[in-house]
Amino acid sequence: MAKDRMSGAEIVLQALKDQGVSHIFGYPGGAVLPIYDALFGQNDVQHILVRQEGGAVHAAEGYARSTGKVGVVLVTSGPGVTNSVTGLTDALMDSIPLVCITGQVPTHLIGNDAFQECDTTGITRPCTKHNYLVKNVDDLARVLHEAFHVARSGRPGPVLVDLPKDIQIAIGSYIPPARVVHKSYKPRLKGDPVQIKRAVEILAQAKRPLIYAGGGVVNSGPAAAQLLAQFARVSGFPVTLTLMGLGAFPASDPRFLGMLGMHGTYEANLAMHGCDAMIAIGSRFDDRITGKLAAFSPHSRKIHIDVDPSSINKNVPVEVGIVGDVAHVLEDLIKFWKSTQAKPDAKALKAWWGQIDGWRARDCLRYQNSETIIKPQYAIQRLYELTKGRDDVFVTTEVGQHQMWAAQFFKFEKPNHWLTSGGLGTMGYGLPAAMGVQIAHPKALVVDIAGEASILMNIQEMSTIAQYRLPVKVFLINNQYMGMVRQWQELIHGGRYSESYMDSLPDFVKLAESFGAVGLRATKPSEVDGVIKAMIECPKAVIADIMVDPKENCFPMIPSGAAHNEMLLGPADKREQPISEDGMVLV
Amino acid sequence: MPAPAPIARHTIAVLVDNEPGVLARVIGLFSGRGYNIESLTVAEVNAAEKLSRITIVTSGTPMVIEQIKAQLARLVPVHKISDLTTAGPHVERELALVKVRGGGEKRVEALRIADIFRARALDSTPESFIFEIVGDAGKLDAFIALMAGLGLVDVSRTGVVAIARGPEPL
Ligand SMILES: Cc1cc2nc3c(=O)[nH]c(=O)nc-3n(C[C@H](O)[C@H](O)[C@H](O)COP(=O)(O)OP(=O)(O)OC[C@H]3O[C@@H](n4cnc5c(N)ncnc54)[C@H](O)[C@@H]3O)c2cc1C
Ligand SMILES: Cc1ncc(C[n+]2csc(CCOP(=O)(O)OP(=O)(O)O)c2C)c(N)n1
Ligand SMILES: [Mg+2]
Numbered sequence: 001m002a003k004d005r006m007s008g009a010e011i012v013l014q015a016l017k018d019q020g021v022s023h024i025f026g027y028p029g030g031a032v033l034p035i036y037d038a039l040f041g042q043n044d045v046q047h048i049l050v051r052q053e054g055g056a057v058h059a060a061e062g063y064a065r066s067t068g069k070v071g072v073v074l075v076t077s078g079p080g081v082t083n084s085v086t087g088l089t090d091a092l093m094d095s096i097p098l099v100c101i102t103g104q105v106p107t108h109l110i111g112n113d114a115f116q117e118c119d120t121t122g123i124t125r126p127c128t129k130h131n132y133l134v135k136n137v138d139d140l141a142r143v144l145h146e147a148f149h150v151a152r153s154g155r156p157g158p159v160l161v162d163l164p165k166d167i168q169i170a171i172g173s174y175i176p177p178a179r180v181v182h183k184s185y186k187p188r189l190k191g192d193p194v195q196i197k198r199a200v201e202i203l204a205q206a207k208r209p210l211i212y213a214g215g216g217v218v219n220s221g222p223a224a225a226q227l228l229a230q231f232a233r234v235s236g237f238p239v240t241l242t243l244m245g246l247g248a249f250p251a252s253d254p255r256f257l258g259m260l261g262m263h264g265t266y267e268a269n270l271a272m273h274g275c276d277a278m279i280a281i282g283s284r285f286d287d288r289i290t291g292k293l294a295a296f297s298p299h300s301r302k303i304h305i306d307v308d309p310s311s312i313n314k315n316v317p318v319e320v321g322i323v324g325d326v327a328h329v330l331e332d333l334i335k336f337w338k339s340t341q342a343k344p345d346a347k348a349l350k351a352w353w354g355q356i357d358g359w360r361a362r363d364c365l366r367y368q369n370s371e372t373i374i375k376p377q378y379a380i381q382r383l384y385e386l387t388k389g390r391d392d393v394f395v396t397t398e399v400g401q402h403q404m405w406a407a408q409f410f411k412f413e414k415p416n417h418w419l420t421s422g423g424l425g426t427m428g429y430g431l432p433a434a435m436g437v438q439i440a441h442p443k444a445l446v447v448d449i450a451g452e453a454s455i456l457m458n459i460q461e462m463s464t465i466a467q468y469r470l471p472v473k474v475f476l477i478n479n480q481y482m483g484m485v486r487q488w489q490e491l492i493h494g495g496r497y498s499e500s501y502m503d504s505l506p507d508f509v510k511l512a513e514s515f516g517a518v519g520l521r522a523t524k525p526s527e528v529d530g531v532i533k534a535m536i537e538c539p540k541a542v543i544a545d546i547m548v549d550p551k552e553n554c555f556p557m558i559p560s561g562a563a564h565n566e567m568l569l570g571p572a573d574k575r576e577q578p579i580s581e582d583g584m585v586l587v
Numbered sequence: 588m589p590a591p592a593p594i595a596r597h598t599i600a601v602l603v604d605n606e607p608g609v610l611a612r613v614i615g616l617f618s619g620r621g622y623n624i625e626s627l628t629v630a631e632v633n634a635a636e637k638l639s640r641i642t643i644v645t646s647g648t649p650m651v652i653e654q655i656k657a658q659l660a661r662l663v664p665v666h667k668i669s670d671l672t673t674a675g676p677h678v679e680r681e682l683a684l685v686k687v688r689g690g691g692e693k694r695v696e697a698l699r700i701a702d703i704f705r706a707r708a709l710d711s712t713p714e715s716f717i718f719e720i721v722g723d724a725g726k727l728d729a730f731i732a733l734m735a736g737l738g739l740v741d742v743s744r745t746g747v748v749a750i751a752r753g754p755e756p757l
Contacts (some may be wrong), residue, residue, distance in 0.1 A: 122611070126619050130663040133607070150663060183604065183666070184666040308657075308661065309660060310654060313650060313654070
């Protein structure tokens with residue numbers, strides 16, 4: 001057989017190799033057995049066997065976000081696909097590049113309600129950036145290379161390739177990646193110089209400027225974060241980051257105001273409310289950021305850099321929209337800023353910083369610590385303090401209060417080290433994502449800051465962690481409640497805690513042990529440091545069960561439907577009016 | 588409160604790869620994001636390059652229309668989009684087949700109106716006609732409204748096709 005003639009399954013393997021894929025996350029089944037056969041006895045691509053397909057997708061997300069590469073998933077037809085849908089949607093919302101290869105019943109059976117058949121491309125059309133059904137083996141190599149290209153370029157996202165079993169067996173020709181030139185898909189990287197010039201003019205005139213950067217900076221790559229830091233330096237402007245952007249600007253930089261939005265800092269939100277010019281960089285004006293749209297940043301001239309034209313003017317109309325990649329656009333913007341010797345009004349800027357420092361002095365993240373009961377904020381703060389010397393710390397989270405406290409109290413200096421499910425808010429994301437990070441960074445300290453409710457959604461992945469001897473650490477903020485739900489019930493639903501108590505929780509120490517991991521527990525503040533140190537030093541996977549105050553709420557908080565200047569700073573902050581009806585319907 | 592943004596009707600032409608699922612992507616986009624479709628037509632227009640042209644008539648505020656275009660442009664198999672309503676003068680046509688049943692005076696009246704609207708009778712039985720009428724959507728609406736009083740029993744419309752005036756392609 002000619003060298004470029006091979007079976008569909010072999011084409012898959014060859015394409016993965018040529019795309020530089022070293023690990024894939026998957027779970028076998030009837031419709032992908034030929035590909036599993038091709039995986040057998042080769043060493044180029046290592047397959048990580050998860051315990052549920054949902055775990056595979058989140059693991060691939062973790063792998064992708066922490067490396068900047070495309071994460072790869074391999075699952076079978078039918079239930080393998082439907083189990084993957086949550087992860088694909090998560091990746092779509094958070095712009096994570098994935099290629100998901102799914103088995104399908106043979107082409108002649110498609111549409112017959114065959115065993116384990118589902119309409120994969122139909123189900124996943126709205127939750128992928130693009131998807132393909134390959135019906136001819138000679139299209140397979142091109143489609144796979146195209147899938148990688150679409151997944152990683154422009155606004156990254158998940159791409160699915162559905163592969164009927166007969167195509168995996170059929171013999172066809174392989175073509176190498178070469179340069180994929182897609183007929184219609186050509187994302188724009190360079191920004192329009194005219195718009196960049198207008199942006200610089202607006203920013204140079206600003207008296208109360210603000211940089212509002214997000215996950216797009218992380219997507220754009222490490223150079224983008226450096227350029228962002230450079231622009232903040234040359235302009236002297238304050239910077240706030242979204243949840244997805246954390247790490248894109250060093251938290252230790254005095255120009256950093258912290259995260260903004262629903263659980264963002266007082267200074268970041270009031271700066272957003274009070275600024276007279278704002279530049280959004282790879283951030284998408286999510287409702288967690290804007291709060292009440294009509295009252296969002298009412299006095300600012302707005303500029304938005306985004307690679308996806310549909311992000312611009314979606315929720316908030318802007319004066320200048322710049323379509324392009326963050327790194328490309330910032331490079332040109334800084335050049336232009338320097339060449340025009342743009343100099344914002346120094347006196348005004350100083351006054352603005354004075355105002356910001358006044359807000360900062362409120363110390364909005366302050367909480368009432370306790371000698372007897374572990375405050376969740378304290379636990380996370382200690383975790384940060386005891387690990388901050390290292391530069392190889394990756395943090396993933398589940399979803400809930402612990403996620404917000406992690407965002408507030410863990411400081412990141414570099415992009416790609418903070419992984420959280422922002423757009424979809426998927427409970428159960430953190431553990432498999434941590435697994436994916438650890439596969440990519442075997443020596444790093446990878447911690448899943450978890451909630452006890454969330455972690456149970458993908459706890460089966462402890463078994464995968466055991467199989468591959470991954471030293472993943474679970475730092476469990478155990479408040480015995482779906483804390484975030486309980487908080488909303490307390491604040492908005494009259495304290496009626498309907499179904500938010502986590503009854504019958506497992507003993508997490510024994511649970512860890514049953515998976516061959518180490519279980520640790522802290523019940524008093526005095527035990528927290530010891531447990532953290534033991535966790536870090538342990539060469540194995542650990543679940544550290546931190547028994548925290550079950551009643552603690554996460555502040556600051558902008559209640560739904562409220563404006564940035566109507567934020568609740570702490571438990572003592574009484575709202576004058578009950579949450580509006582408009583606010584009640586919001587999530 | 589600022590006045591609510593005006594809602595306007597737009598005719599949008601989209602050039603796409605003629606591949607399986609492409610129409611589902613477009614329709615799914617509209618239903619998934621809650622956009623309105625007044626009409627949608629699709630057919631292959633370039634067999635050599637396997638390109639289809641979709642004409643969509645939709646309505647929304649300027650911000651929604653901008654979103655619709657940006658979201659369409661984001662679909663991987665989409666080559667080109669043109670908002671014919673804002674791009675300049677264009678012509679729009681739609682074809683309808685209209686079945687009218689009845690006799691006597693009403694039958695005569697139906698024929699008379701069809702003549703005024705330049706509708707052609709494609710089929711006729713002693714108790715019915717099928718008219719074919721071509722025009723912009725407003726003309727079709729008017730014709731159908733008049734037929735309603737004259738024994739209208741069935742209508743089939745193609746939806747709008749449109750093209751920009753002048754020498755330039757899409
Ligand atoms: C319980 C909970 C509470 C939350 N509370 C908050 C909160 O208080 N504050 C907060 O900020 N978030 C919060 N979130 C997260 C929120 O829902 C959104 O996920 C987040 O705000 C979106 O971040 P982003 O704007 O950076 O956009 P992302 O989702 O990261 O999107 C990136 C944007 O950048 C663009 N982009 C991608 N690549 C590039 C590139 N190369 N060049 C240019 N542009 C690019 C994309 O098109 C997109 O518009 C919360 C989530 C949960 C689950
Ligand atoms: C899959 C899924 N189901 C439901 C929710 C709604 N939800 C958001 S936070 C939360 C509670 C999370 O509880 P836990 O993991 O214990 O975290 P805590 O808020 O207590 O820190 C729930 C149920 C969700 N985000 N994801
Ligand atoms: Mg909890």
